[in-house]
Amino acid sequence: MIRPHEPTARSKEAMDPTLDDAQRAYQESLRQFFQSKWPESSVRASMEARTEEETRVWRQLAQQLGVAGLTLPEEVGGSGSTQIEAMLVLEEMGRALYGGPYLATVVLAANALMLSGDGAAGKEYLPAIVAGELTATLAFAGNGRDRSNAPTPTARRTAGGWVVAGTAHRVIDGASADRILVEADTDEGRSLFVLESEDGLVRRQVETMDQTRRLARLEMTDVPARLLCAAGEAAGVLDRVRALACLALAAEAVGGAARCVQETVAYAKVRHQFGRPIGSFQAVKHRCAEMQVRLETATAAVRHGARVAVDGSEDLALLASVVKVHAAESYFRTAADTIQLFGGIGFTWEHFAHLHFKRAKATELMFGSPRDHRRAIANTVLAVRG
Amino acid sequence: MREFLAAELPADWRGVGALDAEAADAFAERWRVTLFEHGFLAPSWPSEYGGAGLTPLEQVVLAEEFARVGVPTGIQNDVFSIVMIGNTLLHWGTEEQKQHFLPRILSGEDRWCQGYSEPGAGSDLAGLSTRAELDGDEWIINGQKIWTSSGHLANWIFVLARTDPDAPAHSGISLLLVPMDQPGVEVRPIRNMSGDSDFNEVFFTDARCPRENVVGEVNGGWKVAMTLLGYERGEAAATLPIMFRTELDRLFALARENGAAEDPVLRDRLADAYVGVEVMRFLGMSSLARFLEGHPPGPDAAVSKLYWSEYHQKVTELALDVLDVESLVVQGRRPTNVTMFQTDDVGAPNDSASWITTAMISRSGTIYAGTSEIQKTIIGEKLLGLPK
Ligand SMILES: Cc1cc2nc3c(=O)[nH]c(=O)nc-3n(C[C@H](O)[C@H](O)[C@H](O)COP(=O)(O)OP(=O)(O)OC[C@H]3O[C@@H](n4cnc5c(N)ncnc54)[C@H](O)[C@@H]3O)c2cc1C
Numbered sequence: 001m002i003r004p005h006e007p008t009a010r011s012k013e014a015m016d017p018t019l020d021d022a023q024r025a026y027q028e029s030l031r032q033f034f035q036s037k038w039p040e041s042s043v044r045a046s047m048e049a050r051t052e053e054e055t056r057v058w059r060q061l062a063q064q065l066g067v068a069g070l071t072l073p074e075e076v077g078g079s080g081s082t083q084i085e086a087m088l089v090l091e092e093m094g095r096a097l098y099g100g101p102y103l104a105t106v107v108l109a110a111n112a113l114m115l116s117g118d119g120a121a122g123k124e125y126l127p128a129i130v131a132g133e134l135t136a137t138l139a140f141a142g143n144g145r146d147r148s149n150a151p152t153p154t155a156r157r158t159a160g161g162w163v164v165a166g167t168a169h170r171v172i173d174g175a176s177a178d179r180i181l182v183e184a185d186t187d188e189g190r191s192l193f194v195l196e197s198e199d200g201l202v203r204r205q206v207e208t209m210d211q212t213r214r215l216a217r218l219e220m221t222d223v224p225a226r227l228l229c230a231a232g233e234a235a236g237v238l239d240r241v242r243a244l245a246c247l248a249l250a251a252e253a254v255g256g257a258a259r260c261v262q263e264t265v266a267y268a269k270v271r272h273q274f275g276r277p278i279g280s281f282q283a284v285k286h287r288c289a290e291m292q293v294r295l296e297t298a299t300a301a302v303r304h305g306a307r308v309a310v311d312g313s314e315d316l317a318l319l320a321s322v323v324k325v326h327a328a329e330s331y332f333r334t335a336a337d338t339i340q341l342f343g344g345i346g347f348t349w350e351h352f353a354h355l356h357f358k359r360a361k362a363t364e365l366m367f368g369s370p371r372d373h374r375r376a377i378a379n380t381v382l383a384v385r386g
Numbered sequence: 387m388r389e390f391l392a393a394e395l396p397a398d399w400r401g402v403g404a405l406d407a408e409a410a411d412a413f414a415e416r417w418r419v420t421l422f423e424h425g426f427l428a429p430s431w432p433s434e435y436g437g438a439g440l441t442p443l444e445q446v447v448l449a450e451e452f453a454r455v456g457v458p459t460g461i462q463n464d465v466f467s468i469v470m471i472g473n474t475l476l477h478w479g480t481e482e483q484k485q486h487f488l489p490r491i492l493s494g495e496d497r498w499c500q501g502y503s504e505p506g507a508g509s510d511l512a513g514l515s516t517r518a519e520l521d522g523d524e525w526i527i528n529g530q531k532i533w534t535s536s537g538h539l540a541n542w543i544f545v546l547a548r549t550d551p552d553a554p555a556h557s558g559i560s561l562l563l564v565p566m567d568q569p570g571v572e573v574r575p576i577r578n579m580s581g582d583s584d585f586n587e588v589f590f591t592d593a594r595c596p597r598e599n600v601v602g603e604v605n606g607g608w609k610v611a612m613t614l615l616g617y618e619r620g621e622a623a624a625t626l627p628i629m630f631r632t633e634l635d636r637l638f639a640l641a642r643e644n645g646a647a648e649d650p651v652l653r654d655r656l657a658d659a660y661v662g663v664e665v666m667r668f669l670g671m672s673s674l675a676r677f678l679e680g681h682p683p684g685p686d687a688a689v690s691k692l693y694w695s696e697y698h699q700k701v702t703e704l705a706l707d708v709l710d711v712e713s714l715v716v717q718g719r720r721p722t723n724v725t726m727f728q729t730d731d732v733g734a735p736n737d738s739a740s741w742i743t744t745a746m747i748s749r750s751g752t753i754y755a756g757t758s759e760i761q762k763t764i765i766g767e768k769l770l771g772l773p774k
Pocket residue numbers: 282499500501502503504505507508509510532533534535536585750753754755756757758759760763
């Protein structure tokens with residue numbers, strides 16, 4: 001049907017036709033939760049080290065809103081929902097600049113545990129993760145760029161079982177996670193382990209550009225570990241987790257960008273200079289419009305990515321690269337414009353803009369920079385076909 | 387739909403671009419008759435006016451299949467005849483106007499063009515100064531229109547004219563239906579930067595049309611004009627990504643053939659173009675979901691218009707860089723106007739002429755149907771609520 005043009009201002013989320021009513025209600029309760037339980041003051045308080053408040057809020061998120069078990073099956077206490085709900089969680093976390101255990105514990109570790117097919121390990125860890133009692137992380141070999149760049153930790157069999165040695169860099173929540181999964185090379189090939197002891201393990205929290213997310217360096221000297229999946233067969237699992245992690249960062253980016261657009265537009269309506277609201281100046285209005293275009297396109301991309309993660313209808317790795325490049329670059333541009341449009345106040349420590357600016361740049365660079373992903377995309381789409 | 391296309395197209399059909407320019411034009415005329423006979427020329431119109439009465443979903447499927455196979459949905463003027471004035475008449479026209487004009491549009495007897503822009507009124511359309519005065523049972527029209535696409539192929543023009551010179555800018559305008567085959571109407575071609583002449587100047591010197599040829603109220607034409615401008619094919623959300631993806635695949639093929647795909651910088655830009663066209667698909671799916679739920683396109687259309695037109699300039703600039711020095715020489719089949727004013731026809735050979743022309747044409751995408759600056763203002767004011 002062809003319809004007339006009837007411009008009306010409206011709220012974007014309220015109109016998203018790709019969400020059903022239950023999903024919209026869930027989105028609303030998440031947003032309210034973060035507004036009341038994770039205001040900017042909590043973000044700032046947790047920027048140094050994990051606070052007690054953070055632990056409490058994470059339990060509430062897990063227990064009241066069920067965030068940790070969304071995509072996990074009922075046997076381990078999960079609710080068997082889909083990546084769509086998980087994506088809504090991430091969007092709201094991004095909006096609130098939440099840096100708690102979700103990304104590392106659920107997106108990385110729980111997904112890897114599930115995908116590894118190791119039922120015993122799953123039973124042991126997943127129920128506690130779902131309950132918000134256990135945190136975890138996964139140390140990819142080289143968090144991003146070409147894996148060969150960082151010497152990958154190695155693992156070998158000893159009489160007492162497997163041990164892992166080497167250094168893992170930039171491990172999300174590496175200093176605090178209760179369980180650490182490690183990607184390591186074995187004689188059989190890429191493998192995945194859970195560290196079973198603190199013996200031989202040195203965790204060093206590093207100073208981060210994006211203070212809303214904590215990273216650590218893990219130095220491992222023959223740390224006893226348990227093998228997940230068969231030795232040499234972790235590549236498929238790790239690739240899928242990496243794709244899910246890219247989609248997760250993209251969803252967070254959309255939430256963060258939405259907040260930037262919302263605040264910037266609101267400010268442009270009230271801040272007056274030369275006797276008029278700055279939003280009436282086209283140079284300002286058009287930057288806001290560009291932010292909105294980036295936001296709408298990135299949102300559409302993230303929502304599509306979540307659907308494909310559920311139904312498997314497209315090449316997930318390729319799609320995750322596309323979605324991440326667009327969402328992360330959009331977020332960064334928008335965060336940069338946010339600083340600009342707020343003027344001097346936008347450059348201050350107390351202002352929220354720099355938190356997004358830093359997080360957006362970190363989002364671009366984690367799990368593969370835009371250039372890395374474009375290289376991967378090119379390798380796929382420019383390959384000679386049939 | 388697939389059965390229809392399989393039955394009507396030759397077995398070795400590769401898209402209208404595989405035909406040379408003359409054959410492509412001839413095909414478009416014949417194809418239009420086939421569409422007319424099956425009611426697919428105006429698929430959304432009710433059957434009493436010669437349409438197929440398709441549901442929105444069916445319309446989308448039809449448009450997608452056509453885009454994939456590379457056949458046009460009509461001829462050049464049909465965007466003005468069917469999409470713009472036809473739909474506007476369905477919305478605002480009297481029963482007599484519908485009965486009279488709609489069948490003549492579908493039969494091809496009447497071919498329309500759009501008389502909105504003037505030398506002094508482009509983005510600021512309400513600043514138009516073409517005048518129309520009543521003289522007994524006829525309007526007498528004087529003034530000039532410009533950029534009138536396909537005006538040289540049309541025999542009717544819908545004209546925005548000032549009918550009350552004393553009223554404020556927006557309230558003294560009417561939309562008139564004017565026959566062009568009369569002494570008072572003169573059409574002069576304008577050549578565009580690609581060297582083609584698809585748009586024109588149209589001069590009115592005491593031109594006439596019957597008094598009843600007003601759409602909507604006399605002096606109430608602004609509202610009608612806006613309805614017309616907003617007629618946005620819902621299916622564009624589905625077809626644009628297909629067209630632009632087909633085009634990009636062709637660029638990839640070129641880059642592989644001439645080695646540009648091995649250059650790391652070009653490779654990065656090619657991958658970025660892929661990201662761009664994929665994002666267009668995601669955006670299309672989300673607009674489509676809204677369209678199918680019955681939401682009017684509204685200011686959302688500004689987001690996708692801005693997005694695709696800017697994307698297309700970027701990708702065609704890249705194409706010239708992929709061609710490298712071959713861009714210096716125009717060689718091969720030039721795109722026709724058969725499929726649309728956006729990409730080259732499906733099935734077109736990968737010649738420099740194709741990319742050079744498309745790159746030139748792409749500069750107009752950010753100007754016609756509201757410039758990028760105007761789209762951003764619409765997004766800022768209508769979507770974000772920023773002050774004027
Ligand atoms: C290929 C093509 C086909 C066309 N076909 C038709 C047709 O069939 N019928 C028809 O009626 N018209 C047609 N047009 C005309 C088209 O609608 C106008 O060109 C368009 O509206 C811009 O008007 P203008 O050319 O007068 O530019 P102007 O309005 O003079 O704009 C010049 C520049 O100023 C900028 N500008 C203007 N106002 C503002 C503002 N308020 N804020 C910020 N920037 C501003 C514009 O964005 C642009 O960059 C066609 C144009 C093209 C290129």
